Amino acid sequence: MKISACIVAALMVVASVQAAPLSEAEAHSNGWTVPLENNPSFDRNVSRQSLRAWAKFRKLASGNRIGRINAVTLPFIDVGHDYEYYTSVQIGTPPKTFKLNFDTGSSDLWFPYTACKTCKGKTIYNPTKSSTYKKDGRPWSIRYGDGSTSKGILGTDTVSLGGLNIIGQTIEMANEISTGFQKDEIDGLLGLGFNSICTVAGIKTPVDNLISQKLINSPIYGVFLGKAANGGGGAYTFGGYDKSKISGKLTTVPVDNSQGFWGITVDSLSAGSKSVTKKFQAIVDTGTTLCLLPNDVAATVAKQVGATDNNDGSYTISCDSSKIPDLHFTIGGANFKVPGADLIFDKNNDGTCIAGFGYSSLNFAILGDVFIKNNYVVFNQQVPQIQLAPIAGL
Incomplete structure (x- = not known):
C-alpha cells in the first residue's frame, strides 16, 4: 500500500479549466457514503511511509445498478491511530470481501490471488471461483521507495463499492508482495488518481468506470477521515458528498x-x-x-x-x-x-x-x-x- 508521512516537492500546477462549484443540494442528494471504523491496534512506521510517499511522487521532482442506488457511501476503518484507513470492497461472483486502502495518490487496484506464496494471512482472490472473471494475463509490477513491492497479472471482474457494481473492472492480481505489505493490515489498494498513472497503460480506474457505466449521477466523491481521538472511522461518498x-x-x-x-x-x-x-x-x-x-x-x-x-x-x-x-x-x-x-x-x-x-x-x-x-x-x-x-x- 502507499501511505506515508508528509513529504514536499515542487509541482507546476497550471489549471486550464475551472467550473462553477456544484450546489450543496445537488451534490449531497446524489451521494452514497461508505463509513470507516476504528482499529486501535496497529504498528506504525513513519519512516517507511515517508519513503513510500517520496517514491510515488519522485517522477515530479526537479446500467449496472442495485435497485435505484446511483451513489454510495462506504464506511472506513481507522488503523493505527490515524496511520491509514481502509474499507471493505467486494470482488467477483459470488463476491469476496477485501480490505483495501483508497489512495488518491495512485491509480491501480490490486490485491492477492491464489498464485501468491508470500500472502499468508491475507484475503485471497481465486479467479476460478468467480463466474464473472475474465482472463487478461498482462503482467504488472509496482515498487516503492523503501523496497516494498507487489506484482502479478491482470484480469477483469465485477467490483462492488457499497452496492454499486462495476462490470468488467480491470483488476491487478498479486502473485507476490514484499514484507512491508505482508505485515500491513490491508489486503491491497484501490487508486483514486487519474488513469494516466496506472501501472499498465490504457486501464480504466474504478472511478472512470463508475462514471462511464453511469453508476453515479455526478463525477465526484467526498472524503471524510475521522480522528481516533474522536472515535476514528471515516467515509467516502461516491456520486456526492456528506453535507x-x-x-x-x-x-x-x-x-x-x-x-x-x-x-x-x-x-x-x-x-x-x-x-x-x-x-x-x-x-x-x-x-x-x-x-x-x-x-x-x-x-x-x-x-x-x-x-x-x-x-x-x-x-x-x-x-x-x-x-x-x-x-x-x-x-x-x-x-x-x-x-x-x-x-x-x-x-x-x-x-x-x-x-x-x-x-x-x-x-x-x-x-x-x-x-x-x-x-x-x-x-x-x-x-x-x-x-x-x-x-x-x-
Missing part, C-alpha cells in the same frame, strides 16, 4: 492533473499568526499519512512550532499541544486549519513525540491525512477540481 460533515461553504480549487495527481496551489501558509511562506504547489493524497512539505517550508514551520529535525524526513516536537500553534493553509482564498494538537503524530517510548509534518527531496507538498482529517475534500474528476471545507465540529 453534515462540513462547516461553512465549500471552496472550489482548480486541479492540475497533468502528472496524474490531484495537484493544487497553496496560496500561503502560516504557523499561528506568523507567516511561513507564500505560494507553493501541493498534491492532495489520502494515501499519505502526514503532511510532507518542501525542505525550506518544513524547516521554517519547524522553527515556528519548536520542532527538531531528526535528519530522516521527520521532526521531534513537544508533546504538549498547548505549546504548538495551529497551521493555517490559505487555498482558493479561504483558510484551512491543522490544529497544533494534530501536529503531534506519535509518542516514542522515551517520552518524546514525532511531528505530523515532515519533508523529503521533493519540491512540492503532499497534503496527507493530517490535513484531510481536518478538512473535508470533494474530488471532481471531470473538471478537474476539488472543493474544500473545514470538517464540522472540529
Whole structure:
C-alpha cells in the first residue's frame, strides 16, 4: 500500500479549466457514503511511509445498478491511530470481501490471488471461483521507495463499492508482495488518481468506470477521515458528498492533473499568526499519512512550532499541544486549519513525540491525512477540481 508521512516537492500546477462549484443540494442528494471504523491496534512506521510517499511522487521532482442506488457511501476503518484507513470492497461472483486502502495518490487496484506464496494471512482472490472473471494475463509490477513491492497479472471482474457494481473492472492480481505489505493490515489498494498513472497503460480506474457505466449521477466523491481521538472511522461518498460533515461553504480549487495527481496551489501558509511562506504547489493524497512539505517550508514551520529535525524526513516536537500553534493553509482564498494538537503524530517510548509534518527531496507538498482529517475534500474528476471545507465540529 502507499501511505506515508508528509513529504514536499515542487509541482507546476497550471489549471486550464475551472467550473462553477456544484450546489450543496445537488451534490449531497446524489451521494452514497461508505463509513470507516476504528482499529486501535496497529504498528506504525513513519519512516517507511515517508519513503513510500517520496517514491510515488519522485517522477515530479526537479446500467449496472442495485435497485435505484446511483451513489454510495462506504464506511472506513481507522488503523493505527490515524496511520491509514481502509474499507471493505467486494470482488467477483459470488463476491469476496477485501480490505483495501483508497489512495488518491495512485491509480491501480490490486490485491492477492491464489498464485501468491508470500500472502499468508491475507484475503485471497481465486479467479476460478468467480463466474464473472475474465482472463487478461498482462503482467504488472509496482515498487516503492523503501523496497516494498507487489506484482502479478491482470484480469477483469465485477467490483462492488457499497452496492454499486462495476462490470468488467480491470483488476491487478498479486502473485507476490514484499514484507512491508505482508505485515500491513490491508489486503491491497484501490487508486483514486487519474488513469494516466496506472501501472499498465490504457486501464480504466474504478472511478472512470463508475462514471462511464453511469453508476453515479455526478463525477465526484467526498472524503471524510475521522480522528481516533474522536472515535476514528471515516467515509467516502461516491456520486456526492456528506453535507453534515462540513462547516461553512465549500471552496472550489482548480486541479492540475497533468502528472496524474490531484495537484493544487497553496496560496500561503502560516504557523499561528506568523507567516511561513507564500505560494507553493501541493498534491492532495489520502494515501499519505502526514503532511510532507518542501525542505525550506518544513524547516521554517519547524522553527515556528519548536520542532527538531531528526535528519530522516521527520521532526521531534513537544508533546504538549498547548505549546504548538495551529497551521493555517490559505487555498482558493479561504483558510484551512491543522490544529497544533494534530501536529503531534506519535509518542516514542522515551517520552518524546514525532511531528505530523515532515519533508523529503521533493519540491512540492503532499497534503496527507493530517490535513484531510481536518478538512473535508470533494474530488471532481471531470473538471478537474476539488472543493474544500473545514470538517464540522472540529
